[in-house]
Structure formats: C-alpha cells, structure tokens
Amino acid sequence: MPSGEFDLIARYFTRPTRRQPLGVGDDCALLAPQAGMHLAVSSDMLVEGRHFLSTVAPEHLGHKALAVNLSDLAACGAQPMAYTLALALPRMDATFLAGFAQGLHRLADEHGIELVGGDTTAGPLNICITVFGEVPRGQALLRSGARAGDDIWVSGQLGDARLGLEALRGTVALSKADFIHARKALECPTPRVALGLALRGVASSAMDLSDGLVGDLRHILARSASHAPIRATLHIDALPRSNALRRQSRTRQHLCLMSGGDDYELLFTAEPAKRAQVLAAAAQSDTPVSCIGRMEAATTTTTPNEALIRVLDAQGMTLSTPWTSFDHFTA
Incomplete structure (x- = not known):
C-alpha cells in the first residue's frame, strides 16, 4: 500500500x-x-x-x-x-x-x-x-473545412458503446458474447491515431465521435458554415454497425447509432474526388471506413439545427430525427 x-x-x-x-x-x-x-x-x-x-x-x-x-x-x-x-x-x-x-x-x-x-x-x-x-503547420485536421459536395465518412462501427451502457443499466438483455463485445466497446475504445495521420491532406474536416453522431456532426456544420451554409444528408442504412447491434430492434439501433456517444470513432469529410485516397488511408491504417452521406448547400444560415441534418431510409424517405447528443449538464 x-x-x-x-x-x-x-x-x-x-x-x-x-x-x-x-x-x-x-x-x-x-x-x-x-x-x-x-x-x-x-x-x-x-x-x-x-x-x-x-x-x-x-x-x-x-x-x-x-x-x-x-x-x-x-x-x-x-x-x-x-x-x-x-x-x-x-x-x-x-x-x-x-x-x-x-x-x-x-x-x-x-x-x-x-x-x-x-x-x-x-x-x-x-x-x-x-x-x-x-x-x-497548416496540415491539422479541423472541424471547419467541410464544403457542399463533400462525402461524409466514419471509421469503425457505431453504437456498440451505448448498447453496452444500456446492458449495464439493465435496460436491454444481451447474449454473453454480445455483452462482452458491447462492454469492450464502451470501456476500451480504440483511438484512431493511425487513420488521423493518414488523412492529413485528404480529409476536409474531422472530429472524433464522443457525444453521438447527430450532435457531433452539428459541430462540423456549425464550424464550416462560416464559409457557406451547408447541411448534411445521411443514409441510415449506411451507418456501420456490429452484428450485436443488428440483433436489436430498429428503434434501438437508430438510437445507439445516432446519439449513443462514447464511440470515439472519426467522423470526417472529403471531396468525392478523394475517395480512392480515403480508402488508401483506411488500408494504410488498417481501419475500416464507411461513406454515410453527403454535405449539401443550405439555403439559409438561420435554419434550425434539427433541419440541418436530413436522415434517409433505404427507400429515400426522410426519417424524423428525435435524436439528441449527450450533454453533461442535462443528462
């Protein structure tokens, strides 16, 4: 002692x-x-x-x-x-x-x-x-570089940390294997340092996902809007998820994917012309990445935050977006 x-x-x-x-x-x-x-x-x-x-x-x-x-x-x-x-x-x-x-x-x-x-x-x-x-100097990845037309990417898989938290809280029952997987995602996240290094000069903006996809994407939209107002369109079926999460209801999947928090994956944007470079960076860093949407021009900077992110289902229909990000003073 x-x-x-x-x-x-x-x-x-x-x-x-x-x-x-x-x-x-x-x-x-x-x-x-x-x-x-x-x-x-x-x-x-x-x-x-x-x-x-x-x-x-x-x-x-x-x-x-x-x-x-x-x-x-x-x-x-x-x-x-x-x-x-x-x-x-x-x-x-x-x-x-x-x-x-x-x-x-x-x-x-x-x-x-x-x-x-x-x-x-x-x-x-x-x-x-x-x-x-x-x-x-001049090569740091920032939140403020996203532009209309950019692809939106994430690394790894989303939602498992929130699934693990809910299992520990007793609000969801998981098999032993799924519980071990989800708890590891919550308690032992992998920092994507190698991917971040490989994305220098490739990504137009980047941040890590700590408070949930919806809330963190809004930070990129807000910081990048000083150049020109933009909005994001996401394809919910493109969001990468584990088999453990796929075994849950669609409602729970969407909650964990969109506002789960504690993923510590990278959320980043890049020009479509750089898709091959993004995939090369992913291969170089041995990190899976998924293209989940696209940045688009917005008509006004006064649009409510909720309308700045549009989420589409597999049929191209817009989903309601009740998801919020984690806030330390309201959670």
Whole structure:
C-alpha cells in the first residue's frame, strides 16, 4: 500500500524518461516540437458516475482515460508526444492503482508516449488527462473545412458503446458474447491515431465521435458554415454497425447509432474526388471506413439545427430525427 502521495506517484506512475527533456519529478515538463510543427493539446476529464460506472475494471479505466484523449489528437491528425495525469482518489487502493496504471501504461506504450507530469489528491474519483501531440503547420485536421459536395465518412462501427451502457443499466438483455463485445466497446475504445495521420491532406474536416453522431456532426456544420451554409444528408442504412447491434430492434439501433456517444470513432469529410485516397488511408491504417452521406448547400444560415441534418431510409424517405447528443449538464 502506498504510504502517501509521493510514494503513490513513484510506485505507479514514475517511469524512465525516453524522449522528453524532463519527465515526472520536476515542476514542469519541457516539450520540444520539431521544427515546422504545431503543438496540439487536448484535455478530457472522466468523473465516476458521469463518464464511467464503479464496476469498470481498473485496467479498462486506465485505458479509456488515455484513449479518449488520444482520440482528440487523432481527429486533429496529430502524432502523440506525451501526456499529464491529474488523479483524485477517495482512498489509497493498491489493487485499483496497479490495474489503472497497467491499462494506462500499456496504451501509452502502444503509441510511444510517456507521462510527463500531473497531480494527485484525495477526493471523489476523478481522472483528468492532457495530451500533447505535434502536427505539421497548416496540415491539422479541423472541424471547419467541410464544403457542399463533400462525402461524409466514419471509421469503425457505431453504437456498440451505448448498447453496452444500456446492458449495464439493465435496460436491454444481451447474449454473453454480445455483452462482452458491447462492454469492450464502451470501456476500451480504440483511438484512431493511425487513420488521423493518414488523412492529413485528404480529409476536409474531422472530429472524433464522443457525444453521438447527430450532435457531433452539428459541430462540423456549425464550424464550416462560416464559409457557406451547408447541411448534411445521411443514409441510415449506411451507418456501420456490429452484428450485436443488428440483433436489436430498429428503434434501438437508430438510437445507439445516432446519439449513443462514447464511440470515439472519426467522423470526417472529403471531396468525392478523394475517395480512392480515403480508402488508401483506411488500408494504410488498417481501419475500416464507411461513406454515410453527403454535405449539401443550405439555403439559409438561420435554419434550425434539427433541419440541418436530413436522415434517409433505404427507400429515400426522410426519417424524423428525435435524436439528441449527450450533454453533461442535462443528462
């Protein structure tokens, strides 16, 4: 059992410094992006009861805490460099800390990054990670580049994380195999860093899916509208989904796909002329991608948000869109 804060840091989070001038142990970490690079920085906080359940395995929590931040770097097309960790713990728990650190360090090692600082304190379980990456100047993927005529793409499969959450809440019954699949999607998302890097110079806009497809797509529409008003048409049958989700009712499938949240896949746009390049980027990064719709010119910038996204069924009929995105202060 750690004897105090500094013993906790030394035992679970201090590792040999490999790349950065300073690692854990000084008042600041020193990061040196290469010449011609921008520093990409993102922070995410995970709060028990809001972002994860108390039943999550500690190693899965360590993985997810870093994965959701790496997903932001992926959406920007940035190469991960380092990260900091701020951790509030209700009590010293050696079993929890060992598992949490194992999941955290394993994912960090997969991406060749290291922990370079942070803080620990007593309090309700709360995890805040800040990641640092680098991207060539002028090549970052942004939310603001979508244009009328662009294809809309997503990586991987959508909706499984929400399906796993509903299973844990007891609102849906799954087979053992489907439950394992959905729970892994919820607790151990895969940050699409390799795809983000491969999409530099190909995608016109990008972001990661954290709060649901409908809500996150609205962010791209809003940020891109400063150039010219646009709207999105989606084909609901084109949305990629697992067999586990296909075994659910159409209503539940649509809910999980459109507003499920916690997918941490990439949502991006690209010109139709670059479809071959998108597929090449997917193959290069070993990441499946699906074209799910198209951006179109909108007639006015005052159209309500709900009307900016049109969803079509297999017969080309417009579906009602009651789906909303996750909001931390209303959920």
